[in-house]
Amino acid sequence: AQSVTQLGSHVSVSEGALVLLRCNYSSSVPPYLFWYVQYPNQGLQLLLKYTSAATLVKGINGFEAEFKKSETSFHLTKPSAHMSDAAEYFCAVSDLGLTGANSKLTFGKGITLSVRP
Amino acid sequence: KAGVTQTPRYLIKTRGQQVTLSCSPISGHRSVSWYQQTPGQGLQFLFEYFSETQRNKGNFPGRFSGRQFSNSRSEMNVSTLELGDSALYLCASSLRGPYSGANVLTFGAGSRLTVL
DSSP: OOEEEOOOSEEEEETTSOEEEOOEEEOSSOOOEEEEEEOTTSOEEEEEEEOSSOSEEEOGGGOEEEEETTTTEEEEEESSOOGGGOEEEEEEEEEOOTTSOOOEEEEOOOEEEEEEO | OOOOEEEOSEEEEOTTOOEEEEEEOOTTOOEEEEEEEETTTEEEEEEEEETTEEEEEOSOOTTEEEEEOTTSOEEEEEOSOOGGGOEEEEEEEESSOTTSSSOOOEEOOOEEEEEO
């Protein structure tokens, strides 16, 4: 079964600083990988996805992630943090179910991003 | 276009009761998935429905059940509630079926259940 590791539960950066949120995955098959963001009292919003095309994936709000197979990583970055980026971020891998369906997502524990003025 | 709508947004129940949560997917989406989010366990997959059939199931006890109607709307039910069932229950819909690969899920805002 696939799994996702997000090291650390909280990251704090200054406004304008680089944002780096780490994600490592475990998968026995080529994975589909996703980053979602959750704002307080809201559901999850898709930031970006990797589907075996380009290894550098650009998403919404200036975020991007790079798929590195040799490192089994899919870290999320943003060159310059904005106050509005404060939220919880989840990395997820598409998981094969018992029936072979591959739309089930396995999520990491999530990382809370704080942005200091 | 309207997003995924979940009702109710908040509810309080007592142990032993049952609860039904509703989810209306984005128009045209035929696949609906349910996830449970708790501080301790994080986001966990409950089940997925496509064309009124359960296609995928997570590792939850039989007290958790769901169904999907012909208009793709879905409900999930939890019977004999326990304190540990307190959670945010998220519904997500997707355009393609569960075997289509890289299926993008669009999530609703969730139903927050508190069990006293």
